[in-house]
Amino acid sequence: MATCWSKMNKSSSILKRSSLLGQSIPWQPIKMGAPLSARASSWWSGVEMGPPDPILGVSEAFKKDTNPLKMNLGVGAYRDDQGKPFVLPSVREAERIIAQKGLNKEYAPIGGEPEFGRLSANLAFGQGNEIVSSGRNVSVQTISGTGALRVGATYLAKWFPGNKTVYLPRPSWGNHTPIFKQSGMNVDGYRYYDPTTCGFDFNGAMEDISRIPEKSVIMLHACAHNPTGVDPKDEQWKEMSQLVKKRNLFAFFDMAYQGFASGDVDRDAFAVRQFLEDGHNICLSQSYAKNMGLYGERVGAFTVVCKDKEEAARVNSQIKILIRPMYSNPPVNGSRIVSEILTNTALNKQWLEDVKGMADRIITMRQELKDGLANEGSSKNWEHIVDQIGMFCFTGMTPEQVEKITTEFSVYMTKDGRISVAGISSSNVGYLAKAMHAVTK
Amino acid sequence: MSEFAVVEAAPPIEVFQLSRDCQADTHPQKINLGVGAYRTPEGKPWILPVVKKAEAQLAKDIDAETINHEYLPVLGLDSFARAATSMVLGKDSPALKEERAFGVQSLSGTGALRNGAEFLFRQLKRTVFYFSDPTWGNHGLIFKNAGFTDARKYRYWNKDTCGFNFEGMIEDLQNAPEGAVIILHACAHNPTGIDPSQEQWGKIADVMQEKRLFPFFDCAYQGFASGDLDQDAWAVRFFVERGFEMFCSQSFSKNFGLYNERAGNLTVVVKDKSLIENMKSQITLIVRAMYSNPPAHGGRIVDLVLKDEQLFKEWCECIKVMSSRIIEMRQGLRERLEKLNTPGQWNHITEQIGMFSFTGLTPEMCQFLLKEKHVYLLKNGRISMCGVTPSNLDYLA
Numbered sequence: 001m002a003t004c005w006s007k008m009n010k011s012s013s014i015l016k017r018s019s020l021l022g023q024s025i026p027w028q029p030i031k032m033g034a035p036l037s038a039r040a041s042s043w044w045s046g047v048e049m050g051p052p053d054p055i056l057g058v059s060e061a062f063k064k065d066t067n068p069l070k071m072n073l074g075v076g077a078y079r080d081d082q083g084k085p086f087v088l089p090s091v092r093e094a095e096r097i098i099a100q101k102g103l104n105k106e107y108a109p110i111g112g113e114p115e116f117g118r119l120s121a122n123l124a125f126g127q128g129n130e131i132v133s134s135g136r137n138v139s140v141q142t143i144s145g146t147g148a149l150r151v152g153a154t155y156l157a158k159w160f161p162g163n164k165t166v167y168l169p170r171p172s173w174g175n176h177t178p179i180f181k182q183s184g185m186n187v188d189g190y191r192y193y194d195p196t197t198c199g200f201d202f203n204g205a206m207e208d209i210s211r212i213p214e215k216s217v218i219m220l221h222a223c224a225h226n227p228t229g230v231d232p233k234d235e236q237w238k239e240m241s242q243l244v245k246k247r248n249l250f251a252f253f254d255m256a257y258q259g260f261a262s263g264d265v266d267r268d269a270f271a272v273r274q275f276l277e278d279g280h281n282i283c284l285s286q287s288y289a290k291n292m293g294l295y296g297e298r299v300g301a302f303t304v305v306c307k308d309k310e311e312a313a314r315v316n317s318q319i320k321i322l323i324r325p326m327y328s329n330p331p332v333n334g335s336r337i338v339s340e341i342l343t344n345t346a347l348n349k350q351w352l353e354d355v356k357g358m359a360d361r362i363i364t365m366r367q368e369l370k371d372g373l374a375n376e377g378s379s380k381n382w383e384h385i386v387d388q389i390g391m392f393c394f395t396g397m398t399p400e401q402v403e404k405i406t407t408e409f410s411v412y413m414t415k416d417g418r419i420s421v422a423g424i425s426s427s428n429v430g431y432l433a434k435a436m437h438a439v440t441k
Numbered sequence: 442m443s444e445f446a447v448v449e450a451a452p453p454i455e456v457f458q459l460s461r462d463c464q465a466d467t468h469p470q471k472i473n474l475g476v477g478a479y480r481t482p483e484g485k486p487w488i489l490p491v492v493k494k495a496e497a498q499l500a501k502d503i504d505a506e507t508i509n510h511e512y513l514p515v516l517g518l519d520s521f522a523r524a525a526t527s528m529v530l531g532k533d534s535p536a537l538k539e540e541r542a543f544g545v546q547s548l549s550g551t552g553a554l555r556n557g558a559e560f561l562f563r564q565l566k567r568t569v570f571y572f573s574d575p576t577w578g579n580h581g582l583i584f585k586n587a588g589f590t591d592a593r594k595y596r597y598w599n600k601d602t603c604g605f606n607f608e609g610m611i612e613d614l615q616n617a618p619e620g621a622v623i624i625l626h627a628c629a630h631n632p633t634g635i636d637p638s639q640e641q642w643g644k645i646a647d648v649m650q651e652k653r654l655f656p657f658f659d660c661a662y663q664g665f666a667s668g669d670l671d672q673d674a675w676a677v678r679f680f681v682e683r684g685f686e687m688f689c690s691q692s693f694s695k696n697f698g699l700y701n702e703r704a705g706n707l708t709v710v711v712k713d714k715s716l717i718e719n720m721k722s723q724i725t726l727i728v729r730a731m732y733s734n735p736p737a738h739g740g741r742i743v744d745l746v747l748k749d750e751q752l753f754k755e756w757c758e759c760i761k762v763m764s765s766r767i768i769e770m771r772q773g774l775r776e777r778l779e780k781l782n783t784p785g786q787w788n789h790i791t792e793q794i795g796m797f798s799f800t801g802l803t804p805e806m807c808q809f810l811l812k813e814k815h816v817y818l819l820k821n822g823r824i825s826m827c828g829v830t831p832s833n834l835d836y837l838a
Contacts, residue, residue: 042712043655043686047564050722053729056515077511085509092503099500104486106478107700110457143548143732150731161447178730215444250444281444295512296737306445317451324454325582326555326731327548331703333738 054174054414062412070410071428073419076226076391077295078260078358081425086358088293090351094340097347103336110320112141112301112330119342120286120301124255124269125276131305138316139303140323141330144295145256145287146175148302152252152283153183154322155304159315162215162250169193169205169219171416173226173254176219190218193228198384198396200230206243214248222255222284223268224390227418231261231389237271241278251280256287261390263359265291265352281305288338290391291355297334362391365424372433380440393419401439409435455819456578463817471815472833474824477631477796478700479665479763484830487763489698491755495742508741513734515725517546517706521740524747525706529627529660529674529691536681541714545724546735549705550661550692551579556707557657557688558587559727560720561622567655570622571613573597575799575821577631577659580624595623598633603789603801605635611648619653627660627689628673629795632823636666636794642676646683656680658689664696666795668764670757686711693743695796696760702739767796770829777838798824 058074080086111117117139121132131137142148157164166180169192180187190212191204212218220240225231232240244251253272259265275282281304288299304319306312323329341347363386370385385393397405397417405411411432413419424432459475481487502508516522522544527537536542547553561567567589572580574594581592595617596609614623625645630636637645649656658680663673677689693704711717728734746752768791775790790798802810802822810816816837818824829837 042716043565044711044713044716044720047716047719047723049719050726052722053515053725075512084506085511087503087506087509091510095500095503099496102488105488105492105698105701106486107694110454143736146729146731146733159445159448161444175729175733178726182727182730289512294510296510296734298732298734298736304445311445311448314448314450315445317453318448320454321451321582322586324551324579325586326551327703328551328579329701329703331548331736331739332701333736 058412058414061406065410065412067410069428069431071412071423071432073411073413073423073432076290076420076422078290078293078391078422079425081361081427083423083425083428086293088351088354090341090347090354091292091294091337093350094337094344094347097344098336098340108141108329108332108335110140110323110329111316112335113332113339115343116141116335116339117301117303119339121303123265123342124258124272124284124286124303126266126269126273129276131276135309136306136312137303138306138312138319139301140316140319141335142285142300142302143327143330144289144298144300145254145285146179146300147298148285148287148300149176149179149254150183150326151302151319151323152285152304153180153185155319156217156250156252156283157184158322159318160217160250162217163213164217165213166217166219166252167209167212167249169221169225171227172219172221176254185217192225193230193394195396198230198394199387200232200236202232202236206239209240209243209249210247212247212249216249217252218244218249219252219254220271222253222258222272223270224257224261224392226256226390227392227414227416228394229388229390229392230384230394232271234270234274237274241275241280244275245278245280251275251282253282253284255284257290257390258286259291259352259355260359263356263363265355276305281307288334292338292341292351294334294337297337298331299334299338362421365421365426365429366393368426368429369421369424369433372430373437376433376437378437378441391420391422393421395419395436397436397440404439405435409438411435454578459817459819466815466817468815470833470836472817472828472837474816474818474828477695477825478827479695479698479796480827480830482766482830484828484833487698489756489759491746491752491759492698492742494755495745495752498745499738499741510737513546513737513740515728515734516721517544517735518737518740518744520748521744522546522706524744525691525693526708528670528747529663529677529689529708530681530710531671531674531678534678534681536710539714541712541717542708542710543717543721545707545709545728546740547690547705547707548732548735549694549703550659550690551583551705552703552735553690553692553705553707554580554583554657554659555587555731556724556727557690557709558584558589558622559731560724561655561657561688562588563727564720564723565620567620567622569593569618569620570624570657571595571617572624573610573626573630575632576624576626580659584622584624589622593617593621597630598635598799600801603786603799605637605641607637607641611644614645614648614652614654617652617654620655622655622657623649625656625658625676627658627663627677628675629662629666629797631661631795632797632819632821633799634793634795634797635789635799637676639675639679642679646680646685650683650685656685656687658687660689661692662695662795663691664757664760665764668761670760681710684712693739696763697743697746697756699739699742702742703736704739704743767826770826770834771798773831773834774829774838777834781838783838796825796827798826800824
C-alpha cells in the first residue's frame with residue numbers, strides 16, 4: 001500500500017511539465033477529435049494508475065472466468081450452502097417491522113442515534129457493563145468498520161497525546177494501513193502469524209510488544225483475525241493484556257466478527273472484555289457487515305472508553321467535529337435494523353440463531369476441507385484449517401501454488417494464500433480439496 | 442491519568458444547537474427556521490410519496506432475492522452514478538456523448554465534496570481553495586480536513602444592498618492564483634439564496650478560464666430551487682459547454698427528501714477520457730481508506746426513480762410541490778412585511794431562491810427574535826423558508 005505514495009511524488013513533477021505546456025495553449029471549448037492538445041492541457045495528465053486492490057481484483061478476475069467449476073474464495077462475504085448471498089431472517093423481519101413504523105428521513109445526529117451507540121457498546125462489553133451504565137463511553141455510529149477505523153484514526157492523529165504510531169499485527173487486514181496513513185498516523189507492526197505452524201507466534205508477539213515505545217497505539221483483532229483466522233488463546237490474551245498495560249500502550253480493538261467467529265457473541269468478545277476488566281480504556285471499532293449480513297448498508301460503531309462522563313462529553317464533541325467534514329451524519333437504513341434487532345427480544349433471539357447458523361456452517365466447511373484433503377491422500381499437516389476461526393483461513397499456500405490453483409483449477413484467492421471459507425459449500429468442498437492437494441503435493 | 446485529559450470541549454455546531462434549543466422551548470408559537478430540511482404546510486417532515494413507492498418496490502425485490510445487502514462497488518452503484526451524472530449534466534451533454542464524464546456515488550453532498558477535495562489535494566497537490574463570503578458552514582471544514590491549507594474567500598453578499606456583490610466576486614477571482622479550487626453554488630446559494638444571472642455566470646467563467654481556476658460546483662438543490670431540473674443545472678451545464686474540467690457534488694437530501702440515507706454523487710468532467718481509468722483508480726484508494734463503499738439504500742431509491750419513466754414523472758411533481766410551497770411562503774412573507782411597513786427593503790425575500798433567505802437582520806436583531814419572540818434562526822440572519830408555514834406566517838412577519 002506504500003506504493004501509491006511514491007507514485008504521487010513522481011506525478012507532481014509530471015504535472016509541472018504539463019502546466020508549462022498548458023500555458024502556451026489558448027483556452028478553447030473542446031472539439032471532437034482533439035485529444036492530443038486536450039491531454040496536454042488537462043489537469044489530470046499526471047494522475048498515475050493506482051495499484052489494483054488485491055482483494056477486489058480477485059473478484060474481477062473470477063467474474064471473467066468461464067470455467068463452470070470456478071470458485072471465488074476472495075472477498076469475505078458470507079455465502080450459504082448454495083453459494084448465494086444470505087439475507088438473515090432476523091434482518092428481513094426487522095425490515096418489515098420498521099417499514100410499518102413509518103419513520104421519517106430527517107437527518108440523524110452527527111454521531112447517529114444515541115440508542116444505537118449504547119446498544120453497540122452493550123453488545124461488545126456485555127449487558128449491564130459498568131462503562132455504559134456510568135456513561136463513560138463515547139459510542140458513535142460510523143460507516144461500518146472502515147468508517148469506525150477512519151474516525152478513530154483521525155481522532156488519534158489529532159488528539160492522542162502519545163506516539164502517533166499504530167502497531168498492527170503482521171499480517172493485518174490490507175486496508176488498515178491506508179486508513180491510518182491517510183489519517184496522518186504512522187504505521188508499524190508486531191509479529192503475529194507464524195508461517196511455520198500456520199498459527200499464532202505468541203513468543204514473537206510478546207517480544208515485539210515489549211519493545212513498542214511507550215504511549216504508542218496497538219491494534220488488536222478482537223476475534224477471527226483477518227486474514228489469518230489465527231486467534232490467541234484466552235490465557236495468551238490475559239498475558240498480552242498485562243504486557244500492554246506494562247508498556248503503557250493504547251489498545252485499539254477492531255471487532256468485525258462478533259458472533260460470527262465462534263457462533264457466540266459473548267465468547268467472541270472475550271478479549272475486549274478482558275482488557276476492560278484489566279483497566280484498559282480502549283477504543284473499539286465494530287462492524288455489522290458480517291454478523292448481521294448488512295454489508296452494503298454500512299453499519300458500524302466507534303467507541304472510546306473514557307475516564308468518566310465529563311471526559312466522554314469532551315471527547316464526543318471533538319469526534320463530532322471530525323465526522324461533520326467527512327459525511328455530516330450517518331445513513332440510517334442499516335442502523336435502524338440493528339437497533340430493532342438488539343431491542344426486540346424475539347428478533348434478538350432469532351439473530352443469535354442466524355449468526356450461530358453462519359458460524360456453524362463455516363466450522364463445518366473447515367472440517368470437511370481438512371477431511372477432504374486427507375481423503376485425497378495429502379501428507380501435509382492441515383490442522384490449522386480447523387484451528388483457525390472465522391471467515392478466513394490462511395492455507396499456507398505459496399504465491400506460486402496460488403497462481404497454479406487459479407490458472408489450472410479456476411480457484412480464486414488472494415496471493416497470500418488466504419481463502420474465504422464462506423465461499424466453500426458442500427457441493428464444491430471436494431473439488432477444492434482435490435485442487436489444493438494437486439498444487440501442494 | 443487518562444490519555445485524553447488534553448481533549449478540549451469543542452464548541453457546539455450552531456445549526457444543531459439551535460434545533461436543540463428550539464426543541465426544548467415550550468413557547469406555543471415557537472418557530473424553527475434553523476436547519477434546512479423541507480417541511481409541509483403543517484410544519485412536518487415530508488417523505489415523498491414516490492420515495493415510499495420506491496422503498497416498497499425495493500422491499501419486494503429483497504423478498505424476491507433480486508437484490509440483497511451485499512457490498513456495492515467502491516465507486517458505488519454504477520447505474521445510480523450514471524443516472525445522477527446525467528441528471529445534472531443533461532442527457533444530451535457533450536461531456537456524456539464524448540464519454541468524458543463519470544460519477545462516484547458518495548455520502549450525500551458532504552461526502553462528494555470530501556471525495557473531490559481529497560482527490561484534488563492528494564493527486565493534484567492543490568492547497569488553495571476559495572469559498573463565497575458567506576457560504577455553507579461546512580465547506581471550509583471539509584476542504585481543510587482534506588488537506589487544503591490556504592482557505593480564501595471571494596466576496597459574494599453585499600449587506601448594504603442585501604444583494605449580490607458581483608464586482609467583488611470578479612475582483613477576488615481575478616486575484617486568485619492559478620490552479621485555485623473555487624467552490625461555486627450551482628443554484629439556490631446557501632445561505633443567501635442569491636444566484637448570479639446567466640450573464641454574470643458568463644463573466645465568472647471568463648475570469649476562471651483566463652486565470653485557470655478549477656470549478657467545484659456544489660449542487661445540493663437541483664429541482665428544489667425553481668422546480669425545474671434543467672433550469673437549476675444551467676450554470677453547471679454552461680461551464681461544461683465552455684470546456685472546463687470540473688467537479689460537481691450532488692446531494693439528494695433535499696430534492697428527494699432522503700436526508701438520513703446519505704445519497705449523493707460526485708460528477709467529474711474531464712477533457713480527455715483516456716485519463717478516466719487512472720482517476721477512478723485513485724479515487725478508489727481514497728474511498729477505500731475512508732468508508733470502503735457507499736451505503737446502498739439511498740442510492741437504490743434514487744436509481745429506481747430516475748430510471749423509471751412513471752416514477753420520474755411523479756418525482757418531478759414532488760419537487761414542484763416543494764419548490765412552489767417555498768416560493769409561496771416567500772411571497773407571503775414579503776407581502777406581510779411590506780403591509781406592516783417594516784423598515785427596510787424586502788424585495789430580496791422573493792428575489793432570492795431556494796430553501797434559505799438572508800434576511801439582512803443583524804446578530805442583535807436575531808438574538809431579539811430568538812429570546813423574545815422564540816423565533817429560531819442563525820445569527821447571520823439566515824432563515825430556512827421551510828420552517829415558514831401558512832399558520833406561522835403572520836406571527837413571523
